[in-house]
Amino acid sequence: MSSSYRGNLAAWGLVVLSLVATGCAGTPGKVLPAAQVEAIRHNSRGVEEVRNGHLDEAVVEFSDALRLHSSIDNAPGAAVALVNISRASRLKGDTRSAREASGRAEALIAGAPGLAGEVFFEQAKVELAANDLSRAREFALRADKESPTAGAPSRKNLLALVSFRGGVLEEARRYAEKALEGSSGSDNERANSHRLLGEIALAGKEYADAGRHFAEALRYDKNIGAAVKIAEDLRGLSRAMEGKGELRTAIACQERAVNVRRSLADAASLYPELRRLAELLETGGEASRAAGIREELARPQKESGR
Amino acid sequence: MIMEEDPRFRHLKRKIAIFAVGALALIAFVVVLIGKENDLFTSKYNLRFTVPKGTGFTRGMPVKLSGFRIGRVSSIALNEAATVNIVLQIDKKYRQWIRRDSRARLLKEGLVGESIVEVSVGSAEQPVLGENEVIAFEKTRGLDELADDIAEKVKPVLIEVRDIIAYVNDPNGDIKQSLRNMHALSGNLEVTRRQADLLLLEARGDMGTLSVKMNKVLDDASVTMHKAGTTVDQLDRKLPALLEKTENALKHMEKIGGDVGEVTGRNLPKVTRMVESSQHALDSTNEVLDAVKGMWPISSRMKQPEEKLLVPGDSHE
Numbered sequence: 048m049s050s051s052y053r054g055n056l057a058a059w060g061l062v063v064l065s066l067v068a069t070g071c072a073g074t075p076g077k078v079l080p081a082a083q084v085e086a087i088r089h090n091s092r093g094v095e096e097v098r099n100g101h102l103d104e105a106v107v108e109f110s111d112a113l114r115l116h117s118s119i120d121n122a123p124g125a126a127v128a129l130v131n132i133s134r135a136s137r138l139k140g141d142t143r144s145a146r147e148a149s150g151r152a153e154a155l156i157a158g159a160p161g162l163a164g165e166v167f168f169e170q171a172k173v174e175l176a177a178n179d180l181s182r183a184r185e186f187a188l189r190a191d192k193e194s195p196t197a198g199a200p201s202r203k204n205l206l207a208l209v210s211f212r213g214g215v216l217e218e219a220r221r222y223a224e225k226a227l228e229g230s231s232g233s234d235n236e237r238a239n240s241h242r243l244l245g246e247i248a249l250a251g252k253e254y255a256d257a258g259r260h261f262a263e264a265l266r267y268d269k270n271i272g273a274a275v276k277i278a279e280d281l282r283g284l285s286r287a288m289e290g291k292g293e294l295r296t297a298i299a300c301q302e303r304a305v306n307v308r309r310s311l312a313d314a315a316s317l318y319p320e321l322r323r324l325a326e327l328l329e330t331g332g333e334a335s336r337a338a339g340i341r342e343e344l345a346r347p348q349k350e351s352g353r
Numbered sequence: 354m355i356m357e358e359d360p361r362f363r364h365l366k367r368k369i370a371i372f373a374v375g376a377l378a379l380i381a382f383v384v385v386l387i388g389k390e391n392d393l394f395t396s397k398y399n400l401r402f403t404v405p406k407g408t409g410f411t412r413g414m415p416v417k418l419s420g421f422r423i424g425r426v427s428s429i430a431l432n433e434a435a436t437v438n439i440v441l442q443i444d445k446k447y448r449q450w451i452r453r454d455s456r457a458r459l460l461k462e463g464l465v466g467e468s469i470v471e472v473s474v475g476s477a478e479q480p481v482l483g484e485n486e487v488i489a490f491e492k493t494r495g496l497d498e499l500a501d502d503i504a505e506k507v508k509p510v511l512i513e514v515r516d517i518i519a520y521v522n523d524p525n526g527d528i529k530q531s532l533r534n535m536h537a538l539s540g541n542l543e544v545t546r547r548q549a550d551l552l553l554l555e556a557r558g559d560m561g562t563l564s565v566k567m568n569k570v571l572d573d574a575s576v577t578m579h580k581a582g583t584t585v586d587q588l589d590r591k592l593p594a595l596l597e598k599t600e601n602a603l604k605h606m607e608k609i610g611g612d613v614g615e616v617t618g619r620n621l622p623k624v625t626r627m628v629e630s631s632q633h634a635l636d637s638t639n640e641v642l643d644a645v646k647g648m649w650p651i652s653s654r655m656k657q658p659e660e661k662l663l664v665p666g667d668s669h670e
Contacts, residue, residue, distance in 0.1 A: 087660050097664045105664075127661050134664040161661075168666050204668035239669040276669065 086115035086124055090131065097135055105135045122158025126166065129155070133169050137176055145173045164194030164202070171205055175212070184209045200226040200236035207243050211250075220247050238267035238276060245283050254290035261287055275316070278307040282320065289327065298327045318344060396445045397424065400482055402457055402490040407437035409459050409468050416441050416457075416470045423447040426470060441470060441488070452479035456491040 079087075093108030109131045116124035129152035137145035149170045156163045171186035187209050191202040207222035226240045245260035265280035285300035301324045308317040321340050328337035388394050404410070407429050416424040424443035432438050443451065452475025460471050472488065475481075482488055494502070521528050645651055 083660075087662075090662055091659070094662050094664055124660055127663060131664045134666070165663060165666060172666070172668075201666055201668045208668060235665075235667060235669075239667070242669065 086112040102139045126155040126159040234267040238264045258287035398484045400488045
């Protein structure tokens with residue numbers, strides 16, 4: 048066998064081998080309809096928009112996804128789009144649209160059984176935003192029943208929140224502690240649990256426990272970088288410290304909360320923090336600093352002519 | 354003897370007798386006259402009535418009918434019921450006018466005259482009252498009762514008058530305030546009049562100045578109009594040439610537009626084909642990319658868009 052023949056044979060062998068490998072490794076996969084693929088793309092873009100805080104654009108993307116899924120009678124896809132529309136609308140403050148979308152999603156549960164837990168969860172959130180605690184509780188229980196393991200911490204936390212808003216503190220505490228059990232929860236939900244337990248402890252004037260829980264919530268929120276929740280944790284910590292009589296620490300925590308709110312450039316959430324800081328400073332005998340803050344609070348109202 | 358010798362004593366008994374008879378006749382005459390005057394010789398009859406109180410009645414009080422004296426009150430007596438029985442003695446010749454429906458009233462003649470009992474004339478169809486029959490008494494109101502009545506009626510009027518006067522006199526009331534305001538208004542009117550006078554004087558002066566200025570403005574306007582006329586003449590001369598040039602320019606533009614349209618028409622199919630070819634190339638590229646994405650090891654690195662991608666549900670937000 049000549050060397051050239053062996054070289055040709057090797058080359059042909061490599062070609063055959065690569066073709067076979069490609070053929071074996073290639074995954075023909077499920078071929079989705081073009082409309083569905085497009086719908087999935089819209090949905091993904093919508094989720095990205097929500098992550099970036101562009102809620103109006105997110106609703107548009109989710110609506111396009113819904114339209115496309117509905118055009119090919121894809122119930123699971125449509126249900127996902129409706130749940131996302133509901134969430135984005137609720138985050139915008141449009142409770143009416145959120146309720147409508149989540150109601151439509153509930154009608155599609157039969158065709159998308161795996162989404163029932165999410166749909167009920169979202170409906171509970173919508174009713175909570177609308178201050179209808181009884182309906183919120185009903186949907187939260189249904190969500191918890193639908194998915195006892197997957198997403199359990201968030202369901203339990205939601206039940207705890209509903210109970211807390213309804214004034215049933217012991218029940219709220221039980222649910223929040225249940226949410227902390229096990230390791231299935233995310234840092235986000237762990238933080239939520241601790242924050243809620245902190246609020247419950249504050250309501251029961253258990254300031255030491257409240258401080259501990261808010262500190263834990265703060266640790267988790269810093270890990271995930273949730274600025275709004277960090278501000279809330281700091282405010283809770285400030286209240287706990289004030290309850291314990293540690294006024295200096297309370298002022299320091301409140302100042303940090305104010306700084307976080309300032310960085311968010313959201314006047315609606317900044318002013319309550321400033322007001323609380325002014326009150327703490329007045330209690331602590333720092334009247335001049337408090338006056339400066341009161342002036343800052345009054346400035347936008349004067350400028351708007353109110 | 355003196356009586357026999359003095360002629361004055363002659364026939365003295367006769368003289369005394371004559372004097373006595375004459376005196377007796379005179380006395381009788383006077384008695385008859387007085388009797389006639391007091392109705393002693395007229396025949397009378399009695400009528401009676403009863404009153405609760407005898408105040409105002411006196412014995413001998415005249416009884417009059419139609420203002421004519423017809424009798425007198427002959428008796429005033431208290432009876433067992435503690436009321437007063439009055440008896441009137443009336444001349445019989447007046448009987449025919451005093452009937453059953455006649456009424457007796459106690460009156461005062463005039464405001465301060467004497468009190469009388471007046472009997473009213475009765476109707477002809479009623480029977481005449483006989484001796485000692487009862488005549489009906491009609492109570493009349495005395496002066497004090499009248500005065501009380503008038504006082505009762507006048508009292509509210511006086512109170513109202515007093516209130517009206519108080520209302521008018523009230524320094525904080527409407528009338529006084531209105532008067533004050535009118536006074537102030539009249540004062541202000543005077544001031545206003547003086548100011549109006551000043552204003553008129555100023556206006557007169559200003560009008561003079563204004564007319565001078567208006568004249569100047571009109572003169573300037575006249576100059577401007579003259580200039581405008583000159584300009585219009587110039588335009589009139591130059592406009593036709595300008596219009597002709599504009600028309601030529603428009604014709605050129607039309608020609609250019611036609612040329613562009615021709616060029617576009619010739620080349621558009623080529624552009625369309627170019628776009629179609631590009632689209633086709635893009636589609637082919639997408640197909641190739643899709644196929645490559647499905648190939649190992651690339652497919653294992655490619656993140657497939659998840660169909661059921663949800664916005665994360667946060668129990669807190």
